[in-house]
Amino acid sequence: MNVPKSNFSEWYNYVLEEAEILDIRYPVKGMPVYKPWGFKIMRRCFDLLEALLNSAGHDASYFPLLVPEEQFAKEGKHIKGFGSDVLWATHGGEQELERKLALRPTSETIMYPMFALWIRSHADLPLKVHQTVCVYRHETKATKPLIRGREVYWNEAHTVHANAEEAEMQVGEGVHIYKRFFDSLGVPTMILKRPEYDTFPGAAYSLAFDALMPDGKTLQVGTVHNLGDNFSKAYGIQYDDAHGEKKGVYQTCYGISMRCLAIVIAVHGDDKGLMLPSSVAPVQAVLVPIFFGKKEELLKKCEELRASLEAGGVRTKIDDEDVRPGEKYYYWDARGVPLHIEIGPRELDAGKVVLVSRDGRKKSVDEKDVLNEVKTMLEEQDKRLYERASKKLQASMKSAKSIDELKGIMNKEKGFVKIGWCEEEKCAEKVEVQGAAEIRGCEYNKREAMKCVACGKEGIAVWAAKAY
Amino acid sequence: MNVPKSNFSEWYNYVLEEAEILDIRYPVKGMPVYKPWGFKIMRRCFDLLEALLNSAGHDASYFPLLVPEEQFAKEGKHIKGFGSDVLWATHGGEQELERKLALRPTSETIMYPMFALWIRSHADLPLKVHQTVCVYRHETKATKPLIRGREVYWNEAHTVHANAEEAEMQVGEGVHIYKRFFDSLGVPTMILKRPEYDTFPGAAYSLAFDALMPDGKTLQVGTVHNLGDNFSKAYGIQYDDAHGEKKGVYQTCYGISMRCLAIVIAVHGDDKGLMLPSSVAPVQAVLVPIFFGKKEELLKKCEELRASLEAGGVRTKIDDEDVRPGEKYYYWDARGVPLHIEIGPRELDAGKVVLVSRDGRKKSVDEKDVLNEVKTMLEEQDKRLYERASKKLQASMKSAKSIDELKGIMNKEKGFVKIGWCEEEKCAEKVEVQGAAEIRGCEYNKREAMKCVACGKEGIAVWAAKAY
CATH class of the missing domain: 3.30.930.10 (Bira Bifunctional Protein; Domain 2)
Structure with missing residues (x-):
């Protein structure tokens, strides 16, 4: 990209x-x-x-x-x-x-x-x-x-x-x-x-x-x-x-x-483009044959692998276009496909394939284990995606005791900021105008007392953020 | 109905x-x-x-x-x-x-x-x-x-x-x-x-x-x-x-x-209501337990059968409502469900179930054969539905040498009537006004010579019908 x-x-x-x-x-x-x-x-x-x-x-x-x-x-x-x-x-x-x-x-x-x-x-x-x-x-x-x-x-x-x-x-x-x-x-x-x-x-x-x-x-x-x-x-x-x-x-x-x-x-997504969780990826694994001779054998092997992966519930595609492998990786990475499977003449002889996850983990596995290894690798990557996103969300959560403090955060990294609010609309307007953040509400099934950042009266804890 | x-x-x-x-x-x-x-x-x-x-x-x-x-x-x-x-x-x-x-x-x-x-x-x-x-x-x-x-x-x-x-x-x-x-x-x-x-x-x-x-x-x-x-x-x-x-x-x-x-x-459909081919039936088989005692055992057996049918790709439902079996059949027949499966205390003891197709075929089968028997019965019924419809279509196909003859058919049984037509719109209008049928066209990839029923000139065979 x-x-x-x-x-x-x-x-x-x-x-x-x-x-x-x-x-x-x-x-x-x-x-x-x-x-x-x-x-x-x-x-x-x-x-x-x-x-x-x-x-x-x-x-x-x-x-x-x-x-x-x-x-x-x-x-x-x-x-x-x-x-x-x-x-x-x-x-x-x-x-x-x-x-x-x-x-x-x-x-x-x-x-x-x-x-x-x-x-x-x-x-x-x-x-x-x-x-x-x-x-x-x-x-x-x-x-x-x-x-x-x-x-x-x-x-x-x-x-x-x-x-x-x-x-x-x-x-x-x-x-x-x-x-x-x-x-x-x-x-x-x-x-x-x-x-x-x-x-x-x-x-x-x-x-x-x-x-x-x-x-x-x-x-x-x-x-x-x-x-x-x-x-x-x-x-x-x-x-x-x-x-x-x-x-x-x-x-x-x-x-x-x-x-x-x-x-x-x-x-x-990342600098290479889309990154899709396997749940919604139209293609979960792309088979990329590396042609240095043995083209026919490689394609036959790919078709075999594709059939067994599909039968095992993995949405699989063979990319047999006549372009360099690097171009293929670039293409499928940009589209977010979670995994590619490389197989060249050397792998063919050794009965192996190389699995590469969209986030860069690489593994050589026995051909007979492909289905299980692919499933495991997809699951693990999905988990990493979720954990990475959760960490980012957690890290974005701050709290502020005043509108100025809120504004300071909003002018820099933004994220979710916990503030006190008296539940009056005019104080929410103050927060929005002076604090540059909207009050998004209190957490579901959770009311916690916290003094209003706008008027100082008793209030509840709410999360403020800049909204799209 | x-x-x-x-x-x-x-x-x-x-x-x-x-x-x-x-x-x-x-x-x-x-x-x-x-x-x-x-x-x-x-x-x-x-x-x-x-x-x-x-x-x-x-x-x-x-x-x-x-x-x-x-x-x-x-x-x-x-x-x-x-x-x-x-x-x-x-x-x-x-x-x-x-x-x-x-x-x-x-x-x-x-x-x-x-x-x-x-x-x-x-x-x-x-x-x-x-x-x-x-x-x-x-x-x-x-x-x-x-x-x-x-x-x-x-x-x-x-x-x-x-x-x-x-x-x-x-x-x-x-x-x-x-x-x-x-x-x-x-x-x-x-x-x-x-x-x-x-x-x-x-x-x-x-x-x-x-x-x-x-x-x-x-x-x-x-x-x-x-x-x-x-x-x-x-x-x-x-x-x-x-x-x-x-x-x-x-x-x-x-x-x-x-x-x-x-x-x-x-x-x-028929006098009982909808009749669905298994391809599009939201429920393909309804399990109907016949409660004369042994309610719990019967429900357990139904749940077992449901799970194995679902695992085998048959969309299955248990109807355990507290109404008479006859009411259930009436209900599911009207909605077009292709098959019901009856199981009462007698069947339970004998390790059997009774399959009844929507079009009235009945069969007692061993419990262990249920999945295969259900699939076969669905397939056979689907085939009968198609054959019955094909026969009706075939039987409806007539031919007419004149507009009067066409009109005679249209006034009675209708259906598809083969006529000759010169391909002029004004002759088609004549056919429509005097023959009470629309020209629907000639068969795909088939041009057969036939004299126009309206003007008598050279023409092609087309099918006329009364259209919705």
Whole structure:
């Protein structure tokens, strides 16, 4: 690669292009094209997420893109929260539509009127569905590929419960699923309860997963909302309890977007380009035959190895292009493939191959042990990726007793800074203006007393950071 | 079920509801909600299709939903062909957008400007991508769930080639893939070359897969288009050949929509409801314990059997609800599950289970043989489904020497009727008005001389049918 990761912003854009993740030249702002390599990685991320949701009893489904205006407006805070960001379809051909249709910015207003039809009795609860779709937000802020765009590829889950306690427990399950998901990507996260003013429009409260970017800023990579009964009241979702009485329901929703791809790229990549955890690598091992004679025999051996690795569950590719091995390594390293397997005439004669991990570990192994050795090497590298990222996150965590101290950190290395806050919005504004950091919230299920850095009154410990 | 299949139209809507395929009560015309069971079947269909495309070298990708107006208008016939059907997004919040954005009715106008950027030399060809997305068509005709809607869930493949011959060969590959796909659904099809006036807007010619519906009408379930160089000229897609000369490219595209789910439902279902080929059944076998005492032992045995069936690749579910077995059979039969496995105290003692296929074959087998017997029974039933459907299609194929004869058939059993046609549009109109049938085209790669039923001149054999 030509751009070092220390120059993160330029590196990021360079990697998106060089590793063929995206093409940002599509002529609608904030709507890039996902190229095959990028899309494959992203789909693997969502396959993992969907499998976790399915096995926890969420059912995949599909709801329409378009929301009639009156249906969209039913939950007051929600429509206000999205207002100017909503894209509207107004015409079919030259004809004006009878009523405007919103392109979903998220699907509460689409799903919940249907939930009102579906839910009759206690037996219909809990209802847990999810869908992977694009949502649309007419962002006026600067867009950034995979981070802030007008077309957001994501998975959203929505659940309905008989009472507030069950909804509260569901929030816990959502958090647990998301935690496992980011773990499987090797990405450590902070789970924070957002301040009230930063809650999802219409929610009772919002939890968010924040990850550390290489420049010390934080990226929100997932959210879990307890919706309470705000939406169910607005959309009339009720059920008959055991005594035949009508009762209102309680809801949750949670979502993870294409930012999961952004964070994988940002956290794991290095000066050579992308570095993918094996869980989401479209190709986990590349076989590179080194041709000094014996070409046919080498290719035959590669094909044998490929077949046995694939049968053992390792996604494997042979790179038999007629270019120098160095070029091949460069190519696959830039695309983040976790492992390459070299085999030349010498290895062929000795019944050996050389395994080289993307982060530079090298090992000569017996041909008959290849499958196990490859699996072990992938696992070990995955572990190193996660540990390296965790150490970075830990190292970024500081605390500050004053706004000045906070500002000092934010002007240098940034990261997550623990401060006290009285939970008043005007103090949060002070922190933001004078301390150059946003209050991201307190840790999930953890309230610790700490004096407010802005007003000095009693408060709680929260994490502040500079957000993307 | 309460509606016999002989009353097809009512049966179809009833099955969609009863088997929880769709909810058509969503308040935008032509945009139903896919319920979990329906969505799972549909996703299995598309998983099969995507796997076939991938293994033939098509890369999954994702292109944006929205097309700027000027980009949409570049290929003259194409925009004219879609004109009044296009939905337009015109506002972000209250603000009018700088330029109107079309919701893709199909993605040529989105992909091809990007292909013009991507393709430089012969080495970049062929380019083969596909994507599974929704497309939007502001249908003014009556909508019908999964058959004609305003939100069309589909997979579209697009390919680019160095010359016309390669594009022509690619059409062959597309046809081959689609044929395999419909075979795997147990759905026999006719592959017909559409008349010129019925060609996809902008294409050189169009092939289509037509399937027979239970009411004798035909449903177009897939199309393969040779685009020639119409689009590449409009979008300036060129490459440098071996001599450094700029050359234009030739393209193809092909698509299959959620109609693949409609046809599976329509072709295989019976008076009991859905009947699914095992390839797309979300659950392939349901274990039904018959509780006359020994409940715990029976459940333990079911769990054992489930685990071994799942390990053997059979999607298996235990139905341990506290209702009568008959109710369970009714429930799972209506949802199309291919097989149920009964096990009561008598079977438990004898080390046996009873397998019952959805189409009524029954067999008592040794517990240790369950996996093999289940697989065999699923295969055999799949074969019977396909054979039954093929026989129906064959039986529906007639021929007519005059428009009157054609009309006679169309007024009764319908089906596919072979007629002669001179290839003039006005004779096709006569056939449609007087013969009550559309000309669907001649068989793929087959031109047979036959006198036109409308004007008596020399012509070719084509198939006419009443189309959905």
